[in-house]
Amino acid sequence: MMRRSRASALAAALITAAASLMAAAPPAAAAGATLTVNVAQPFRPVTHAASGGLYGLAENGRPADSTLLPIKVNSLTQPAPGVGQRPNGQPPGGDSLLVAPQATRVGAGEIIRMPDIYPDFPYRWVSWDDWLAKVRTMVNARLAATTVTNVVGWELWNEPDYTWNTAAAGAFNDGWVRTYRAVRALDSLTPIIGPSTAVYNRSWMRSFLTHARDTGTLPDIICWHELENPARIAADIAxxxxLEASLGISPRRISINEYAAPAEVDVPGRVASYVAKLERGGVESAHRAFWYQYGTMNGLVVDNDQPTGTWWLYKWYGDMAGNMVTTTPGTQTGLDGFAPYDPTRRIVNVVFGNEAGTNTVNLTGLGPLGASVRVTLQSTPSSGRFTAVTAPTTVSTTTRTVSNGALSVSVPDMAATSAYRLVVEPVSGVPAYQQRYEAENASVFRAERLSSASASGGGYVxxxxxxxxxxxxSYVDFVVNVPTARTYTMTIGYANGTGATATQGLAYNGGPWTTVSYPPTSGWGQFGATVSTTVTLRAGYNxxxxxxxxxxxxxxxxxxxLDYIQLT
Structure with missing residues (x-):
């Protein structure tokens, strides 16, 4: 939902406020749950899909880039150009075009929420003449912003099942068509996102999709919100x-651009359950809901950009590389988590929570790590949005024997509200810093993630x-982290099937452009060729x-x- 300070507003969109808030409370579940992680079963590249926020940026610099780069922000939903929205009585802020430079600096895409041109929520409808004039103003402002390239979609309306004034504006399905056509008359290129309902409802969605299909106004990206309970997510997506298939509609990308209720959004254990289910569901993007104040990335940082307990969960998420692997919880309501395997460093990184007591993480497919592994367990507490947590707690570091590629790790004394990270790596150690960055793990704008057996990690762009x-x-942004400020050799793995030399631009940290040349290779999707150049990087994130x-x-x-870049 949007940023409402009153629990009663929740009730208008969901079944009842009481049921929603009961569902949102972290479980006081019994101990003895098991999470199974199959390292040998990757299902998609790491894209940090759920590292995003509604109104995550207040202005061009708040919160600081230094708090955003480590969490690898995938995308954001920001208010329309000329924003009038006053969330929870705050002054209007977060104008999508004004914050675009910062979003670009940290590699994040932006969805523009158009009805936030209005000051009130629920939105106060004026007239069709007023709305369509505002649509033209917003789209023309975006078209005039010729240095803004990170806009990934127009969100035509927000929570129409709750906010659309049918009595004054007519049926939403007809209103969608009018708005869609008004946007497309000016901008035929930017994806359109919707219907952005407050809750997934099959009959409502069927009516919308049928009408949109029959009028040629289907959204490019389907969107709804998941705010009641993460246990709903798998069933809703399925x-x-x-429904999509039954209506003869080709598969749409999915954005859940608001997730987690007020009682959940600052609880790392609960958030771990959301992220796990969103990753398994294959969503393209997912954004933390906005409930309180601007400038905190939805509660991830406090005054002076200090991290909260939940920030560390997203930092662990941001550290992930390689491919997401299959995680299987015992139930949809308790212990859950998400994990990737990075074959270039041979690291398994499991983040989990939402269960109390002593529980178990069973890992299979660990053969590539060897017969003996180092296992590090960390935790981060539910500190709320006003208490800084300077670092996660290291609970234990042990050496364990892998048997037939399997390992069982008991995690004692878990708190249901805390999140945990289990890092499994060879006892021989791993590189001091990540050197290879797969293109498919990077921020990809208007290009496609594809797969090839010859590609490093199995994927490329x-x-x-x-x-x-x-x-x-069309470009790819790599967010890299290096230990020292100096010049690095950057090797690029690539393919070029044109038969002639191709070129791309190279820039880092907003600096000047140089040109990279790619001689022809044996064919498309056939990797092994490399070119090298140098980049001068600052210590930390670039x-x-x-x-x-x-x-x-x-x-x-x-x-x-592009297959990968490697810094040495």
Whole structure:
């Protein structure tokens, strides 16, 4: 839901406020639960899909970049240009075009929420003439912002099942068509997102999809909110996919651009359950709901940009690389978690929570790590949004024997509200810092993540194209973390099936552009070729962009597919 300070507002969209808040409370579940992690069963690249926020940025610098880069922000939903929205009585803020420079600096895409041009919530409808004039103003403002390339979609309305004034504006399905066509008359390129309902409802969605299909106004990205209970997510996504297929609609990308209720959003154990289910559901993006105040990335930081307990869960998420692997909880309501395997460093990184007492994480498919592994267990508490947590707690570090690729780890004295991280790595150690960054793990704008057996990690980014506007600029942003400020050799794995040399632009940390040349290779999706260049990086986090098109860059030539970059 949106940023409501009154529990009664929740009741208007959900079944009852009482039921919602009861569902939102972290479970006081019995001990003895098991989470199974199959390291040998990857299902998609790490994209940090659920590291995002509604109104995550207040202005161009609050919260600080230093708090955002480590959590690898995937995307944000921000208010419309000329925002009038006053969430919880605060002054309007977070204008999508004004915060775009900061979002770009940290590699995040932006969804523009159009009805936030209005000051009140629920939105106060004026007239169709007023609304369509506002639509034209917003779209034209975006078109005029020729240096803004990170807008990934127009969200036409927000929670129409709760906020649409049918008596004054007519049926929402008809209103959707009018608004869709008004946007498309000006902007035929930017994806359209919707219907962004407060809760998933099959009959409501069926009516919407049928009408949108029949009028040629289907959204490019389907969106709804998950605010009652993470246990709903798997069933809702499965039901949507069934409905979509039954209506003859090709599979849409899914965004859950608000998740977690007020009683959940600052509870790391509960958030771990949400992220696990969103990752398994295959959503493209998911954003923490906004309930309180601007400038905190939805409660992840407190005054002076200090991290809360929940920030550390997202930091663990941001540290993930490689491919997400299958995690199986015993039930949908208790212990749950998410995990990737990074084959370049041979690290398994399991984040879990939402259960009390002594519980078990069973890992299989550990053969590539060897017969003996180092197991480190950490925890982060539920500190709320006003108490800083300077670091997670290391609970234990042990050496364990792997038997037939399997290992069982008992985790004693868990608190249901806390989140935990289990890092499993070879006893021989791993590189001091991540050196290889897979393109499919990076922030990908208007290109596609694809798979190939010859690619490092099995994935790559292709169809990197550009037609010369900020709405089609195609680029890949790598957020990298290096230990010292110096010049690094950057090796790029690539493929180029054009038969001629291709070029892309290279820039880092907003600096000047240089050109990378890619000689032809044996074919598309066939990897092994590399080129090398140098980059001068600062200690800590840096953003490296490889672009076919980007502001202040004339544009690349030909075509090249990106496998990885490696810093040595």
């Amino acid at each position: 039901d949507y996919r069934d 292709g169809r990197i194209d550009n037609s010369g506007t900020p709405r089609t600029d 953003v490296i962009r490889l672009a076919k098109g980007s502001p202040y860059f004339a544009g690349g030539t030909g075509y090249a597919e």
